[in-house]
Structure formats: structure tokens, C-alpha cells
Amino acid sequence: MAHSTATTAPGESLWDGGVSPMGVSYGKLMMWFFLLSDAFTFSGLLITYGLVRSSHQAYNGAAEAFTFSHDYWPVPERVYEAVPFLHGVTLPLVFVGIMTFVLIMSSVTMVLAVEAGHRMDRAAVEKWMLWTILGGITFLGCQAWEWTHFIVGTDAGTTIKEFVNGDLVTRVIHGANLHENQYGPPDFADFFFFITGFHGFHVFSGVLFNFLIYYNTVTGVYDRRGHYEMVEKVGLYWHFVDLVWVFVFTFFYLV
């Protein structure tokens, strides 16, 4: 395997522990098992989302007649239809599409940094790491805007009728918080905040790791060490963040 670093330390035989299990270094193996456990965490969140969503009523009316209501789960493309600088224009899923594109592209630049690392090409690693960091920051910026829009809500809001001390009163809800939201059942906004927030936190820590790798590359740490395996390990984490987004995108925004 030309791709993995040396797995046998010189002068050590198999029986002396000179061989790594599964043909990868200790660090990469541990990164894989960390990612497996992290995948379980995200699975837990998404499965709970699936349970709660399927236990609510789905909207069965005509797509054009859809309005926000607490009686059924909202249709996602009617919730996520705002784009920055285009206030009032209905562009369903366009902004989240841009975010998906940004994250996939930053995954590509990351894998190109890993490839450059295999060739000990410091300049190329620096270039591709910078692009990856830029992609990560762009994604976080997009998410900050999306959260703000989600929390502030639409101009019209949603009018609900509720009993307060025995009287039926009408009230307009704008935006969302953990108690109530204008889009649908309270659980809907709770899952939005928890799942995209947990993913966003992963992106945030990924950007920090990427910057650390970039810094070490620039200061020549990996040239002195003789290999760029840290780029590979952090690359695994970064691809995982992209992978989770693929699932969040499908199950939260599309289905």
C-alpha cells in the first residue's frame, strides 16, 4: 500500500510488537475508532429525529396550500427558502445547496492536501490547507446566517390560537427557540438546533485542527518529522464532518 506510512519499525520483529494491527499506524487506527464512536453519536441524534418525526402527523395537503402549523411536521423546503441579500424572495433549499457545495469542495481540497503530503510537497500542502480552512469558515458563516434567520423568523410569522386561563387567544409567533417555533411542533426546532448545532461544532473544531496542521506545515514540523501523516489523520476527521453533513442534508432538508 503506497498510501499508508511504514507500519513496521526497523529492527523490530512481528513478535516484538513491530507490526501495527490492520496495517495502519496507531494514530490513524485510533482516529478511525474515534470516528466510529462519533458516528454512533450522530446516528443517535438522527435516529431520535426519525422516531419523533414519524410519530408526528405528516402534511398531506397540496404543496401550494402548505402553511405552518403545530398540527403537523413542516415540509422542509418551505422552511429553508431564504437566501442572504434576497429578502422576501422564495428560493427553497438554494442556500443549503450552496452550503453543501462549499463543504464538498473543502473536502476535495483536503484530500488534495493529503495527496501533496504524501509527496512531501510543503508548498502544495500549504495551498490546499488554506483553501480547506477557507471552505470551513465559509460554511460556518453560512450556518450562522441560517441560524439567525431561523431564530428571527419570517415577516408574517405564524398565528396560533391557544387557551390561556380558559380563554381562547390569538398570538403571532416569529422565529424559533427551544420552547416554541413558528414552523411546526416544538420538537422540530429543537432537533434543528441540536443536530445542525452539533455538526457545526464539529466543523468549528475541524477548522481549528486544520489551522494547527497548516501552522505546523508552514513552520516545517512535518518536514523535520519526515512525514505528513498528521495531515492524513486530520483529513479523516474533516471528511467525516462532510460525511455527516451528507446525512443531515438528506434527512433534515430533503426528506
Add this chain to the structure above:
Amino acid sequence: MAHDEPQVTVLPPDKEKIKKLWTVALILLVITICEFIVAFTLHHGPLKTSIFVVMTIVKAAYIVGEFMHLRYEAKLLMWSILIPMSFVVWMLVAFVYEGMKISLVRW
């Protein structure tokens, strides 16, 4: 500190490998575009959901297999990641089924 810098041999870029990586990126983008087309042409229902699930699994396979390089690692490593994840699939099916039963009781 310049005299401390080690001698590093920089290899030329592997054109074929880089081309392959861009091909994978293109496939991911094309699938994402297809997802958008499906999102706006089909009505919500089991068919639409299944198409999305299949597309998502294909995308995930490309990311894990090519970008994360799992396809080229030792088979034992590959299976020790994939087999535990397969239990998640069962858990998902079980809990979504449970949720549908809860909705029958509720409404």
C-alpha cells in the same frame, strides 16, 4: 535555523491520482444536483424517501471509500468500521417503525 532544515525530496504530483480525486468530486456534485431535481419534481412519499436514501448511501460510499481511503485499507479495518455501522441501520428502521406506531395511537 535554516541550516537545521532537513533535506526533503519533493515528488512530482501524481496526475492520475489527482484526476481520480476530481472525478469523485464531480460524481458527488452530480448526485447532489440530482437530489435537488428529485426534491422539486416528486411528491413526498416512500418513493422519494427511498431515492434520497440510495443517493445518500452512494455519496457516503464515495466519501468513505475514496476520500477517506477506506476501500484501500486492510479488509479487517474496513469491516471493523462497516459492520458496527450496519447495526445503526437496523436501529433506524426499528425506531422509525416505532414512531409510525406512536403516530397511529396519537392521531
